[in-house]
Amino acid sequence: EVQLVQSGAEVKKPGESLRISCKASGYSFTSNWISWVRQMPGKGLEWMGRIGPSDSYTNYSPSFQGHVTISVDKSISAAYLQWSSLKASDTAIYYCARPRSDYAGDAFDIWGQGTMVTVSS
């Protein structure tokens, strides 16, 4: 079964760093790009950026460029989303998602279960 399993919920303070993970299984990890999507409380979906696991090439939405870093570890089929200094406005659910084909520009047919990140003093 193809699936993406994300790390558990996090509670952090403003200014702290954080890395959350998305572990893939059931397919060849380097064949499909992985995207990250934010959903703030009670709000809609926002595409943050994506990474090609074969060469770690990244694209970011201008709204998130410079605020987060997306990376992968091919050896364990995992993608990561990290912050160096969290803000309260980073409080949200973060989803990783995989496109339905090995083409970078395709709809997302596989989603992780989401990681809730709460940033509060």
Next chain:
Amino acid sequence: ETVLTQSPGTLSLSPGERATLSCRASQYISNTYLAWYQQKPGQAPRLLIYGASSRATGIPDRFSGSGSGTDFTLTISRLEPEDFAVYYCQQYGNAPWTFGQGTKVEIK
């Protein structure tokens, strides 16, 4: 960036009725790279339609998508109880990918 505007914001319907959801793009979406997702509370989104009109694997045929260019529609022919949810459109033809703000389909 391509802004997607969904309408209406909320659709109040009864089971068995037809639902028509609209998604309008601020600029042309190349190759009809437009998808529709369903999201229920506490769950991740689920892909319904890709390429504007192709149903994803396992999606019932009461869901259909149409449109091209800048105007797209998701139709649910006869609402089942499990269809009451929030629906998002997404374009993946113009970087950065963007989502609409969502349409909530609620029970009347």
